Amino acid sequence: MTADEMPEGIEVRPFAVPINDGFAREAAETLRGYREMVEKCLLGAAEPSPDSPLRVEMGSVNATPDPLGTARGSFHKMLLQIAAMSWDTALDHVRALEHDIVRKPAPVWSPLVLARAVLESCLLFDYLFEPSITGSLRLARGAGLWRKDTNYSMSLAKILEEDEEAAALNAYVTKALEDCNIIARTNGGGEITGYVVDGQTSTLDYNITNRSRTRLPGWMPMPYGLLSGAAHGRPWMTDRARLLGEETGTLVGEAATVVAALQVAMASMEMGVKAWQGYFGFSFEADLAELDQYRQLMSLRLLGFAHAAE
Known part of the structure; x- marks a missing residue:
């Protein structure tokens, strides 16, 4: 029997088995292959299209009289740098996940933490x-x-008794936003709760759970509760690894955990590719179709490796 064939006459709960070496190697290579496809797609991108949101926004900023135009131009450039840094950080964690899957002893919950x-x-x-x-x-x-x-940052500076640095940082950010005519919204206690720019309002942050539900591809079930359970070490989540390892007295990692981590990582990268495409006006439809086909084939192939006879 080959590694990707299923034993006959055995009832199988998909991936609900301990991680074996063959499955781990194949899962790591599968994720690496997907990441490399994503990177190749972005490296081959052409110049942003003239009607892309990026070009439109840059044109609007350039047409804004100084000093407001220059201030907003600098701020917009900073946002592009922050977003690019977030993307690079995501890929860094994908690479870490590729290595974690094949480590010895086999991982238990760390794949989900990296996927988060x-x-x-x-x-x-x-x-x-x-x-x-x-x-x-x-x-x-x-x-x-x-x-x-x-x-x-200010809270950390105060803990380190660096009050002057905290005050200087606050003053710098406050002035930079004022120079951009970005208006702070406050609550009854005077605390900043968000900002307004030309009538458009945003909060200080976004709800990760809600955004996961609305922005991930439709094929990905809402994963954040699962990831949080692993990252926070909650017993409702982590006790399963203890039950699987009752005979040996150790925690046992499950193939299902690795597959869930791969799905989250792939869904996240797909979401990112779509954002690149939409904001810069790139054409990634063929690449996205190839990534989707690769992902679907991955699930079937990994099933065989996970349940291969020892």
Whole structure:
């Protein structure tokens, strides 16, 4: 019997088995192949199209009189850098997941934690590059994220008793946003809750669970609760690994966990490719179709490896 054939006469719960070496190797290679397809797709992209949201927004900024035009141009450039950094961070975690799958002893919950890191980086990328929103809303979203991160940085600075650095950072961000005519929204206590740009309003941050539900491809069930259970070490999630390993007294990793991590990573990268396509006006339809076909074949092939006879 070959590795991708199923034993006859055996009732199988798909992937509900401990990780074996052959499955681990094939799963890692499958994910690596998908990532390389995504990277090849982006490397082969042409120049942004003239009617893309990117070009439209840059044209609008360039047509804005100074000093507002220059200030918004600098801020828009920073958002592009942040989004690109988020995408690179996502791919870094995908590479880490490829190596984690084949480690010894076999992983238990770490694949889901790495997949969550991929998802969150891609969600941030998509949040800033979402093609359908206006340029003004993009600036408002960017302002909210910048303020939120600044608050975290200030809290750390205060813990380290670096009050002057915290005050300087707050002053810098406040002035930069004011120079862009980005107006803060506050609650009754005077705390900033979001920003307004040319009538477009955004909060300081986005709801990760809700955004996962609405922005991931339709073939991906809402995964965030599962990922959070693993990342937070909640017993309702982690106890399964103990039950599987009762005979040996150790936690046992399951093929289903690896497959779930691969699906999340692939769905996240697909979401990112669509954001690249929409915002820059690239043409990735053929690439996306190839990625979808690859993903579907992967599930069938990995099933055989997971349940191969020892």
